[in-house]
Amino acid sequence: MRPPRLPRLPRARGACPVVASYGGKDRSLRGAAAKLDHALDRLGVEHDVREYPDAGHSFLADAPNGPAPLRPLMKIMGAGPEPASARDAWDRIEAFFDRHLRP
Template identity: 40%
Template structure:
């Protein structure tokens, strides 16, 4: 694997004509490549998100993470942007879809793009990946333990997010779901309900639930990290994108 790449900050067009900061990584070779939009989690546009972007570039994809909290002010630290966005209950769904569409267009405008786009997100980003795959025409989507896809959040949760299960008939592409058996958001019964609904609708999907893993098991910087689950999850992600984003 030749993992030589360019990586750095770019400007991405977003919902309503907004200009967003984004982190882009792409291989230096000239082979045709698919694109991956990495949707950051509720804690924001952080070093872990950028590492995910570089990991996809090392595996031959052009990848970009738009900073969904860019509207909270230029020159403001990502942590402060995230705090301001969380105080508002997160990113509105329509805005999220427009920002992902802008990031996908940015990837497709790059040299050597093959026109195929996947999305991936963790936690709130997992819900957003599912939402984007229902509202946009995409080629593959990965939901890593996305909360509040099936059920509304509890009243004490500081988010305006609501269930998007009703959008399932519009799912535009194959979906890979990776979940922890000990997670509460989403809990195993929510994962089962989503699986049942997608099966009923005839939507192509594959779900994997890991024993001994809870929420955020991909996050190497957290106590929740579970190496075996994360390793298997990455292998499944690359196999899945390999099938659906190849030239």
């Protein structure tokens, strides 16, 4: 998820709590975690945003994904599972949902 652009921030005021996890090696979303964290801070939206330095795009996946012929390229790009980061991210997601979605 790309962070909202500054002109769109007022529309996000009053948004529900947000949990987000980004891979630090994901070049397509470089700096997105910090931007989203800053935007949500400015809006006063409760959030838990973290960037995992050892993870790339799709790091939460259990197994390599995408078309089989492209998987070697995805691996070179750093995309795909990163179990240690994924374990921490899923723990954060589950705790966040427990806190905000339990009756």
